[in-house]
Amino acid sequence: EIVLTQSPGTLSLSPGDRATLSCRASQSVSSSYLAWYQQNPGQAPRLLIYGASSRATGIPDRFSGSGSGTDFTLTISRLEPEDFAVYYCQQYGSSPNTFGQGTKVEIK
Amino acid sequence: EVQLLESGGGLVQPGGSLRLSCAASGFTFSSYAMSWVRQAPGKGLEWVSIITMSGGSTYYADSVKGRFTISRDNSKNTLYLQMNSLRAEDTAVYYCAARSGYSYGYFFYWGQGTLVTVSS
Numbered sequence: 001e002i003v004l005t006q007s008p009g010t011l012s013l014s015p016g017d018r019a020t021l022s023c024r025a026s027q028s029v030s031s032s033y034l035a036w037y038q039q040n041p042g043q044a045p046r047l048l049i050y051g052a053s054s055r056a057t058g059i060p061d062r063f064s065g066s067g068s069g070t071d072f073t074l075t076i077s078r079l080e081p082e083d084f085a086v087y088y089c090q091q092y093g094s095s096p097n098t099f100g101q102g103t104k105v106e107i108k
Numbered sequence: 109e110v111q112l113l114e115s116g117g118g119l120v121q122p123g124g125s126l127r128l129s130c131a132a133s134g135f136t137f138s139s140y141a142m143s144w145v146r147q148a149p150g151k152g153l154e155w156v157s158i159i160t161m162s163g164g165s166t167y168y169a170d171s172v173k174g175r176f177t178i179s180r181d182n183s184k185n186t187l188y189l190q191m192n193s194l195r196a197e198d199t200a201v202y203y204c205a206a207r208s209g210y211s212y213g214y215f216f217y218w219g220q221g222t223l224v225t226v227s228s
Contacts, residue, residue, distance in 0.1 A: 033214075
């Protein structure tokens with residue numbers, strides 16, 4: 001099973017800041033089958049990025065994904081108030097698909 | 109508008125059973141593999157099970173294998189999860205989610221979840 005480790009655990013930033021979230025896999029993720037989700041308190045996760053760098057439908061272009069192999073990054077170019085949430089990465093290139101433990105982006 | 113509406117959660121004693129349902133609308137339910145994903149209180153996401161478009165194949169996380177059964181009724185646009193021999197560690201919000209593929213897929217639609225609490 002591929003273990004995904006997200007860092008940092010918590011990111012304290014201000015609106016307008018740039019956020020950089022990391023997701024590191026214990027083995028190479030085949031075909032860059034990596035997704036990112038956003039979850040606000042009390043809500044379901046929402047797909048942001050799939051295929052490591054493709055934005056899902058309706059996702060603003062301030063969200064971008066990059067990386068390959070074992071190292072992946074989610075970047076939020078300028079934080080909006082609604083972006084303060086928990087973010088999870090997921091690999092789906094190997095069974096069972098697995099999630100990272102999450103990074104919380106909080107208001108500084 | 110796409111909707112996935114879970115129901116059937118609640119409080120159950122250890123060793124008990126529950127059946128969750130997920131009613132889908134706003135998309136072609138029968139064209140997608142479907143999954144259950146759970147989230148224990150204050151914890152991260154854990155994939156539980158997946159079923160093919162037709163319902164002919166299923167796959168489970170080791171943590172629930174032999175105790176949970178996923179099924180679907182495409183005529184009713186509904187996904188199910190039969191949970192038996194429940195344990196305290198099964199306590200979680202259970203989400204149904206549409207997946208882009210059976211063997212390899214990300215979750216592109218999510219329901220709002222239903223809470224299952226296993227406690228005496």
